Amino acid sequence: MSDKPTILYVDDDDGLARLVERGLSRHGFVVERAATGEAGLARIAQGGVDVIALDQYMPGLDGLETLERIQAIPGAPPVVFVTASQDSKIAVTALKAGAADYLVKDTLGDFVPLLQVAAEVAIRQAMVQKARDEAEAEVHASRDRFAALAAEREVLLREVNHRVGNSLQIIASLLHLQANSSPDDDVKAALTNAMGRVAAVAQVHRRLYTSHDLKSVLLNQYLEALLEDLRRSAEGNRMSRLDLKAEPIEIDPDRAVAIGIIVNELVMNAVKYAYPDGPGPIHVELGSNGDDIKLSITDDGVGLNAKADPRSTGMGQRIVSAMAQKLDAKVDRDPAHAGTRIVLRFRREKALAAKPRPATAA
Numbered sequence: 001m002s003d004k005p006t007i008l009y010v011d012d013d014d015g016l017a018r019l020v021e022r023g024l025s026r027h028g029f030v031v032e033r034a035a036t037g038e039a040g041l042a043r044i045a046q047g048g049v050d051v052i053a054l055d056q057y058m059p060g061l062d063g064l065e066t067l068e069r070i071q072a073i074p075g076a077p078p079v080v081f082v083t084a085s086q087d088s089k090i091a092v093t094a095l096k097a098g099a100a101d102y103l104v105k106d107t108l109g110d111f112v113p114l115l116q117v118a119a120e121v122a123i124r125q126a127m128v129q130k131a132r133d134e135a136e137a138e139v140h141a142s143r144d145r146f147a148a149l150a151a152e153r154e155v156l157l158r159e160v161n162h163r164v165g166n167s168l169q170i171i172a173s174l175l176h177l178q179a180n181s182s183p184d185d186d187v188k189a190a191l192t193n194a195m196g197r198v199a200a201v202a203q204v205h206r207r208l209y210t211s212h213d214l215k216s217v218l219l220n221q222y223l224e225a226l227l228e229d230l231r232r233s234a235e236g237n238r239m240s241r242l243d244l245k246a247e248p249i250e251i252d253p254d255r256a257v258a259i260g261i262i263v264n265e266l267v268m269n270a271v272k273y274a275y276p277d278g279p280g281p282i283h284v285e286l287g288s289n290g291d292d293i294k295l296s297i298t299d300d301g302v303g304l305n306a307k308a309d310p311r312s313t314g315m316g317q318r319i320v321s322a323m324a325q326k327l328d329a330k331v332d333r334d335p336a337h338a339g340t341r342i343v344l345r346f347r348r349e350k351a352l353a354a355k356p357r358p359a360t361a362a
Helices: 014-025 037-046 063-071 088-096 112-181 185-210 219-231 253-273 315-327
Strands: 006-010 030-034 051-055 079-083 101-104 242-246 282-289 292-299 330-333 340-347
Touching: 006 014, 006 037, 014 030, 014 112, 030 037, 037 051, 037 063, 051 063, 051 112, 063 079, 063 088, 079 088, 079 112, 088 101, 101 112, 112 185, 185 219, 185 253, 185 315, 219 242, 219 253, 219 282, 253 282, 253 292, 253 315, 253 340, 315 330, 315 340
Parallel strands: 006 030, 006 051, 051 079, 079 101, 242 282
Antiparallel strands: 282 292, 292 340, 330 340
């Protein structure tokens, strides 16, 4: 809008049109006139009109018909409905049809000051509404951009998880082949352990790739897939009685990795040391009580009567301790169990470290 707002006065009364032009021009308006509804619509189509004063009774299109067509124009200027009729039904109809205001005109032009005020108010209201609409449009556009970026990020994360999972699976397969081809039992055992550790991480990425939620892993499905990998490992013939009982607990990917590595280490430890004379049962159980989670790995083997294996490096125990620390888990050995039963207890979410309090002056 320019410094002088443009008002289009649509009325077939030449005398009143001249009164309106003189009166509004003195108050800073540029007044243009159209004698019919059709002419008014043609002028509006050219643009540059800030507000419209529209009479009801005109030849051809009357005021209400013209108002209806104006409202169909995108970004149409506001309309002040002006008529000599005292019929309130016309006023109500005009306001319902979208008119910003309604005035009753007189033949002497005494309504012109009222028209000036109504036009100024209508212009201000239109500017406020336009600003509101633009702000809402920007909010919707920003929301759409954010949704598009979030969708793109999710696709990229899935692709990253897919590629990382595939790469780790390839490494695990190579370790499996190398373990099977090695004649040295110590090398075979070391490669099998390494394969299980890699597979534990790979399974998390595979779960994230196929899940609808990239922020969590369903532990019962993850552990079942992990144990199946172990059954197919070089030591798989000694895991025929490996079973899982797990609740469908969701947990974040980092903690899922730690849980998987702990299960791998303790299962492999049971395979190597619990049953010297052949395979035996190994039970993995996962359950929860509220936010508290309990994980246990149990065998019915030799337990505390087992002699220390001189080939043991203690690496598995150090890995379990490190992963338990990552989980803030408490690790216990059940002394009442005849074989070996290791129990880990931890919270579903890791507790945030308390911030140190600032020192206070004595």
